[in-house]
Amino acid sequence: MNAIAEDLATALGAAKVATDAEALQARRHDYWALSHIRDLAGAGAPRPACIVRPAGAADVAEVLRIARERGVPVIPFGLGSGVVGGIVASPEAVVLDLGSVAAVRWIDEDNLLACFEAGIRGADAEDAVAARGLTIGHWPQSVALSSVGGWAATRASGQFSTGYGNIEDIVQAIEAVLPSGEVVTLGKGARASAGPDLRALFLGSEGTLGVITAVTLSLRRAPEARSLAAFAAADMDAGFAFQRRLIQAGWRPPVVRQYDARESRRHGGDSGASLLLLVHEGPAALVQAQAPAVAELAADSGLEARDGALVETWLAHRNDVPPWEAILSRHIVADTVEVSAGWTDIGKIYRDAVASLSEAPGCLVASAHSSHAYRSGLNLYFTFAFQTEGPAAMERVYLDAWRRIMEATIAHGGGVSHHHGIGRVRRPWLEAELGAGGLALLRRIKAALDPDGIMNPGVLLP
């Protein structure tokens, strides 16, 4: 055992500190494609000094106290489903494995609230409330792989966000341990005007400002009715125009997805057209009014109705993701990149990014869909895949593909990240997002909360 592991074992008990090779190996990094590419190239992330499995906030506070004393970095690890490099170990780092802090603390059926410890698997949290006829309504594709604390730490979105909001609209309270060791519980009522909303410091903090140990979520009652609808638009612009009318008219279907021609084929859409999939949910009278009104709006926008069964198929398979190994072993690099922009810019970003990816050598796939719509704009979720010459070339090709999407987004004033976060892969473009002043402000906040810089160094801040 190394020195920091010994200190932690003395303080917390040996059962909570692991230094065996298997444990260290499994917590070196998250699901970021580049970490897997580097493993394949023989340049993978090192093992951390140790893994700590805290029992709760008190243990976390103790870990942070000891880490500060020793000047040792601490990397909070939820369930490892992050895809932007939020977790990459270093040999001196302590990985704080929050999978050990995963209880359902309470469910309040009257006030529609549930308090979860940070490491609970999203699907387990949803199951716990579903047993009472409730739903969290937050359905990231990673719901079976990601933790509730991770949702908060990355400012996640779910597939039903257009109606139900993103994680910041669902979080009622956050319990977090500051690098100082103080435990704070932020968020008292359904809404407050009591100084700046301090919960916002931890939503999206990606482990750099403290450790989220519990999250209270505002629930929904399971909807009374559901109706599915699919439409074909002549092209992406025609579909975007319909989405804009739909949202700006005041309708909010929980799910509104639009695939480009390439992705439409995979989801049963017409050849060459853009497929839209919608889910209406809510009180029966609302769904009965909304579904036909939206269908009429679609027809008036030049879209054609398609079989709602296409939505059933998507619902059944929406979280299927092929393992990296299957792709990388063929020396193909691939990833998904989500951005957002105003309605008037989103089509330009789509075209420019796909064109730029397509002209790069080895391009196999350059496609996109939208999945989260707002009054002022929507997101795009790009998928790229490139055939490379082998492990030595993969990192370069991968980073070049990312650069192409980021630059097309920034050129048209878009936001560089819709819901996966900054991690390591987007650090070069955070300044384009926040401006020099905003970045300086974030650094000042970081220095105020984590003066020793022990919290997840290398992430978020360039």
Added chain:
Amino acid sequence: MNAIAEDLATALGAAKVATDAEALQARRHDYWALSHIRDLAGAGAPRPACIVRPAGAADVAEVLRIARERGVPVIPFGLGSGVVGGIVASPEAVVLDLGSVAAVRWIDEDNLLACFEAGIRGADAEDAVAARGLTIGHWPQSVALSSVGGWAATRASGQFSTGYGNIEDIVQAIEAVLPSGEVVTLGKGARASAGPDLRALFLGSEGTLGVITAVTLSLRRAPEARSLAAFAAADMDAGFAFQRRLIQAGWRPPVVRQYDARESRRHGGDSGASLLLLVHEGPAALVQAQAPAVAELAADSGLEARDGALVETWLAHRNDVPPWEAILSRHIVADTVEVSAGWTDIGKIYRDAVASLSEAPGCLVASAHSSHAYRSGLNLYFTFAFQTEGPAAMERVYLDAWRRIMEATIAHGGGVSHHHGIGRVRRPWLEAELGAGGLALLRRIKAALDPDGIMNPGVLLP
């Protein structure tokens, strides 16, 4: 001219700096009842050192630079409609009168965005977008008296919030000048996952962390249809139970208000009953479905329908407020106090606060209504009035009434401020809201952004 005024006049031009008695007198404080009570008692707030009327962010940055050098406090002043003591001058302070920064920068009808300078009057901002068939959808009672920057700085709510959200749901971007003189523009897209949401630092900051100079708001298209509905509930609990069912079923009428028996009488309700006023708005098909479904839910909850014309009357008179002078000159102290709580606690807070106020000597009015409903709870908006023996007694009676409402709220786990902010009047209870750790965190943020403590000292932090 005093020294700081001379420095500022040299830097900005004399036309932007006022030291005449009339200007100083008019900017000593905002609309807080206690400031008016103190004026009446001959112990009013002093005149500040000077009033600065900046032309924009560059002037504000220059004022903050000079104020930091001289160690002089700066008090950002919107339009002075605040009611919790966010503005009380001191003799050495510079009052930054943002009424001079009040342009409509641009309106984007495609992306439903409008950028306003901070000092623009809310009603003028609404008029500017209404001329294009759009609406901000933010209707505080003060809409004709308050500024858009003030809405952001206090985390304001409007009367249509149950459907349209509070100011944090409407703000897309904030331009602010930090005490360091840096100008930041925060908020790029409709939604982002790019580190903590730094806009949240300024929403609710009450002038203590910097100066908001412009705000971009996300607009709505004017709704296609509107329907008004009124109901009578046997008592407050019966009305709360109906509101809870309504919101938790997934309906979101923009306006849901519920008055206790005393306030119901003033709004044309039945004697002894609780009156509810609802506004449905949105696409015609939505309103046509929602209005009857909600009426059915009301009947099923034991409520009786009343004439929708009661809502018309409220709409016509909703922003009428008697001037303080008319009340205070009769040695009556009065105020409104808004709090929030979960559904299971709101009735207890209502009863305990009204009982506590009623048993205090001189109580003329102790009543409440709710006006903002959420899945997890709702707000209460108390009104109190006390007959006092004269100016010497008024401050004590006023503060005692506040204490009674705050203590009843805290005893049942409620939030101490729903939408007016902390200012000076709620400072003693901010720790109950944030916890000791949360308060320490806020102090750390304050020290990081405003190390010299020049920004609106005495406000927010106890």
